[in-house]
Amino acid sequence: YGQTSSGKTYTMLGITEHSMAEIYAYIDQVHTVHCLHGSAAVGLLCLPLTCALFRVFNSASRQGVHPQVLRHGDIQRGRQGPPQLRHHPSPAPRRPRGELKLFF
Numbered sequence: 001y002g003q004t005s006s007g008k009t010y011t012m013l014g015i016t017e018h019s020m021a022e023i024y025a026y027i028d029q030v031h032t033v034h035c036l037h038g039s040a041a042v043g044l045l046c047l048p049l050t051c052a053l054f055r056v057f058n059s060a061s062r063q064g065v066h067p068q069v070l071r072h073g074d075i076q077r078g079r080q081g082p083p084q085l086r087h088h089p090s091p092a093p094r095r096p097r098g099e100l101k102l103f104f
């Protein structure tokens, strides 16, 4: 969220590149665990994946995922319905006037 040509695209491209490298390194190093597959415990890669997509246009935030996509928690509870946009529980820190800060 920021003024035209303030670097939003530039920032996101860098974040994407580094995020993918970190995700694959994490998978390689840490996360082979035993999961239940049917009634038998087998060695599978088991990673919880959370992705929040939304867009802000004219200062209004909208969901960026298809309404039929359910949150993992909704699937676990057998709940149907569209995902809800949730605010992060911690308040954003106040920034000095004039400084641009992106929160993800």
Ligand SMILES: Nc1ncnc2c1ncn2[C@@H]1O[C@H](COP(=O)(O)OP(=O)(O)OP(=O)(O)O)[C@@H](O)[C@H]1O
Binding pocket: 002, 003, 004, 005, 006, 007, 008, 009, 010, 011
């Ligand atoms: N930190 C940076 N270092 C070097 N170049 C940058 C940086 N941030 C942005 N730029 C350059 O500034 C120009 C505008 O940046 P960018 O396209 O990311 O802005 P934007 O906020 O996405 O613009 P718009 O709102 O018009 O889509 C681009 O040429 C980009 O390469």
